[in-house]
Amino acid sequence: MLELSGICRAEFCSRFVDKQLPCVFKQQFNYLPAIHRWRKGIDFNTEYLLTKFDTSNLVDVEMGRYNPELENGFIRTRIPFNMFLRMISENEDGQFGDLYLSQTPLFSIVPELVKDLEPIPGILPDRRNIFTTNAWIGRRTFTARHFDLNDNLYVMITGRKQVRLWKPTGEGAWKPQGSSEYNYGNFKIAKDEQLYAEIELQPGDGLYIPQRWWHEMESVGKEITASVNWWFYETSN
Ligand SMILES: O=C(O)CCC(=O)C(=O)O
Numbered sequence: 400m401l402e403l404s405g406i407c408r409a410e411f412c413s414r415f416v417d418k419q420l421p422c423v424f425k426q427q428f429n430y431l432p433a434i435h436r437w438r439k440g441i442d443f444n445t446e447y448l449l450t451k452f453d454t455s456n457l458v459d460v461e462m463g464r465y466n467p468e469l470e471n472g473f474i475r476t477r478i479p480f481n482m483f484l485r486m487i488s489e490n491e492d493g494q495f496g497d498l499y500l501s502q503t504p505l506f507s508i509v510p511e512l513v514k515d516l517e518p519i520p521g522i523l524p525d526r527r528n529i530f531t532t533n534a535w536i537g538r539r540t541f542t543a544r545h546f547d548l549n550d551n552l553y554v555m556i557t558g559r560k561q562v563r564l565w566k567p568t569g570e571g572a573w574k575p576q577g578s579s580e581y582n583y584g585n586f587k588i589a590k591d592e593q594l595y596a597e598i599e600l601q602p603g604d605g606l607y608i609p610q611r612w613w614h615e616m617e618s619v620g621k622e623i624t625a626s627v628n629w630w631f632y633e634t635s636n
Contacts, residue, residue, distance in 0.1 A: 400564070400596035403427075411522040415607055416550065416633055421564055423598055424522075424605035428554045433515035433627065434603055438557045441602075443536075443623035445488040451509050452480045458508070461499040465541050472543055473499075480508070487538055487623055499537035506532050516627060520605070523552060523629055530630040538623050544588065544615040549630040551608040555600040558624030560616050564595045567611035588613055600626075 401415075402423045415422050428434065437444050458480045461473035480500075487498055506513045516532065523529060530549055540560075546567065568588050592613075599619060600606060608614055618624040 400598065406522065408522045408524075411607070412633065416609070419609040419612075421596070421609060421612060422607050423600075424607070426601075426603045428520060428605050429603040431516055431520075431554070431556075433556050433625075436515055437625055438602065441557075441622075443488075443557045443625055445484050445623075449481055449484055451512060452484075454479045454481060456480045456508050458483060458500055458503055458505075461501055461537075463496055465543050467543070480505075483536075487536070490538060491621060493539060493621070497537065497539050499535075499540045501535050501537070501540070501542065502533045503535075504531055505534040519629070520552060520554070524631055524633055528631050528633065530632070532627065532629050534625065534627055536623065536625045538618065538621055540616070540618045540624060542616045544613050546611045546613045547608070547630065548610055549632055550610050551628055551630055552605060553600075553608060553628040554605045554626060555602050556625040556627060557602050558622045559602075559619040560600045560624060560626065561597065561619055562600060562606060563597045563615045564608070565592050565613035566595050567609075567613070568592070 400421055400423060402425050404425045404427055406424065406427070411422075414420070436447055439446075456479060457477050459475050459477050460483055461475055463474060465472045483498060483500055486495060489495070490498070506516065513532075519526070519529075544563075544565070565588060595612075598606070
């Protein structure tokens with residue numbers, strides 16, 4: 400898979416978005432204030448985020464490890480964001496079980512945090528074409544293979560993640576449901592389907608995942624990982 404650096408929006412659109420091909424942006428997002436504010440050395444800066452939230456800011460978090468037997472794969476609970484931060488910061492060895500704040504629009508919960516992502520990456524389309532901006536924060540996280548219905552720019556802020564990608568499976572590739580497949584709505588992918596790419600994202604790196612590309616993500620090591628993603632769509636004008 401192509402690794403780029405310093406690519407502009409026109410080139411990104413013509414080479415990747417228009418062709419619906421994924422790519423990695425090496426160290427292209429180091430300029431985002433979150434990269435410095437959310438980190439202390441190489442660690443996650445819990446204290447900084449604690450100053451931005453109070454107990455009224457509730458978030459839904461996933462508890463424990465992914466379990467395919469459960470609906471949506473996880474048990475979820477709603478807790479104040481600052482309680483979540485304290486729990487993950489004191490849980491280096493996993494003694495309290497794992498918690499994951501996934502796919503959460505933190506920036507609408509606390510609008511001041513938007514300043515940590517300004518200016519938004521220039522390769523993104525007009526703001527009106529951005530559906531959501533989400534945060535993903537946790538330790539020992541695992542997101543099972545799935546796809547999304549929008550294009551995705553995913554940026555690593557702190558910690559590292561291993562990402563695996565598979566090509567989309569269209570209607571012709573649908574297969575009957577069975578234990579040798581992953582299911583997503585009516586879409587299926589064989590568990591042994593050939594991997595398209597496996598990459599490790601470092602802080603400052605970004606990844607473009609076109610819609611319907613299957614992906615799976617897992618944090619590397621036991622450090623807290625934090626990332627941000629923008630789901631967007633392109634228009635012809
Ligand atoms: O970071 C993760 O755990 C998963 C992210 C993901 O699946 C996505 O951005 O679509």
